[in-house]
Amino acid sequence: MTLIPHRTVASQLAVHLRAELKKGTWRGWLPSERVLSRTLQASRNTVRAALEQLKADGLIEPVRGLGNRVVGTAKPAIVEHQTRTVGVLIPEPIGHLRPLIALWIDELKDLLIEEGYRLRIHEGRQCYQTNPARALDRLIGQHAHSAWVVTLSSEAMQRWFARRNTPCLVAGSTYPDIALPHYDLDYRAICRHAAGILLRAGHRHLALLNRESRRAGDVDSERGFVEGVSRSPHRDATAVIAYHRDDVDSVARALRTLFDQKNPPTALVVSNSYAYLSTASVLAQRGLRVPQDISLISRDDDPFLASLVPEPARYRVDPHSFAKKIVGSLLQMLNRSTSLRSPAPLLPKFAAGGSTAPRQ
Amino acid sequence: MTLIPHRTVASQLAVHLRAELKKGTWRGWLPSERVLSRTLQASRNTVRAALEQLKADGLIEPVRGLGNRVVGTAKPAIVEHQTRTVGVLIPEPIGHLRPLIALWIDELKDLLIEEGYRLRIHEGRQCYQTNPARALDRLIGQHAHSAWVVTLSSEAMQRWFARRNTPCLVAGSTYPDIALPHYDLDYRAICRHAAGILLRAGHRHLALLNRESRRAGDVDSERGFVEGVSRSPHRDATAVIAYHRDDVDSVARALRTLFDQKNPPTALVVSNSYAYLSTASVLAQRGLRVPQDISLISRDDDPFLASLVPEPARYRVDPHSFAKKIVGSLLQMLNRSTSLRSPAPLLPKFAAGGSTAPRQ
DNA sequence: GGGCAGTGGATCTATTATTGAACCGCCAAC
């Protein structure tokens, strides 16, 4: 599999070269890249990719016009015997997270074990507060992981990690001007699409039920949702956004404010599958029926949604492929093969379900 | 460095598979190509390319419709328990299981790694059919695990394992005359308790929505439920049991037969949290309100239930302590220190929630 | 006997790694 770096030719060459260096085959300067390319039976590009890894480890130092100088031989031993663990930062006990998140973290654990890494889960509620610096300092200082995977991260957390050179992968979206490697769903496109679906079904008063905390993904959602409505040909279409926290009551409150107004929405996009459950049951208590009285779309997926009647229209994600992308980026980062580009965000497939209907 | 492409993934896999074959990891038949592709993290095409090399070496012999047969019957290597792995047998992909089950399997994985064991998850739908002997023969024969953990097991499966001396722990209840070590919740006590709660609230027509498959835990539930009603001082109390499968439609059908009869129940115990979701939403569609029109209790717990309005009355379980019990029994079994007694079944705490009300 | 789920066999497309070849600016030596 090409995503796993050590299976690529470049990484195999890097391993080989590291061994040769350690043996002391070359002192002073490496053979030129063109020569290496010939002796190692690989193209110069591939050799260069391998050399890049050695450079990142501080073993060699390329000098323009001269060659690759051998620098230090002490380092690699330390690199080898490093802990080889990866930390995952989550805000709550894993049992409280959404099942889909638990699933991909689980997959990530398996994939990393296969690669010789152990995954350590850190439930650090303090790191998710408004000023996380102290908590993060302590946590990251205490645990010498090879890399960190940060889930559900706040802007302050992302800024903190961006300032350090701790290897860090954001599982989720990043805020506009933060240059951290990240991987997430394309929430902007999702919500734009959801708005389009509802508008085409004849709805004109749409609402987005969004998390109050405004994580990057939520901001993107909002942006996409508003775009979807404002760029539509329907000039009479309106978009309202209501905010909720993670508890049931706040969802109920948000719904009350939405539906107690004069011109209540006829279609709702819910940004979170737990909130979808709350929404569906609160609407049922108010005597509103899905989809006859109101159409619902869930932005997030979770296995339990399949047990609802009607089945929620939602954007389906495969936790396995999500975990694979994450682990791919992670290993790339751990092997320092190249400077990491964030993979393109994932655009999940829309499953129509039965929770939307044309406006009556 | 040879010119033979040692560097392609396919060739690396071939090397790896050759080594595994020599070790005697698989006897008789190789795992199916699709399974190999998953465990080896490579596409089936690549796996097939690797298998082709083994075939050319005469190590395996593919049989259409059956699998890849191991030919070179060198010798049953004596490396029996060097593997130090534990197999978990589940009927569906882990993402389809209830989150709570996924959670304790996850915990189990962590705890076992700490003990030096690897957990291998086997999704064997065939092993859950009416006659699982063949599928089990093949699965258990193929994988030389130190022990097996069997979840959601049928009676036939338990009998199969009881006849062997394969170390096996049943995660769940056992059928009456089967002497396998097991650990589960005390479903009999739970359902007896649930019936008592509803009777004390004035309900007289109770129903239990139970799984059709009648696993041991479901049988216990039924027994406890009937006991709870029949032993009550209320002579006019009746207990009905309706059966459903694991799909939403069958739950809807079961509910229809319950509520279309002349004297419908006013209180319902649902044996499964997914079925609880289906039940709640079907009732909402019929215009019945919880708890005003009907009281509900969920026998099983799952995190997502907390997002429902009203919050379901249910029996709460801590997946961590459940996993610890399982791993405790398992390690006792693996170390063969003493003959294993099954730990006492767990009686979880009742959380009242808001889904029950006195009969109007 | 038919339906069904699982198997290897085969094929297709999209993505990615790798190749092989340009060209650039830099360096030291002639």
Next chain:
DNA sequence: GTTGGCGGTTCAATAATAGATCCACTGCCC
């Protein structure tokens, strides 16, 4: 200064791989 070799960069073509979809075959269950 010129020259040839060096690393740095880019590019298009190619090979490997992933991932999906069919097929024919097998055995089990109904």
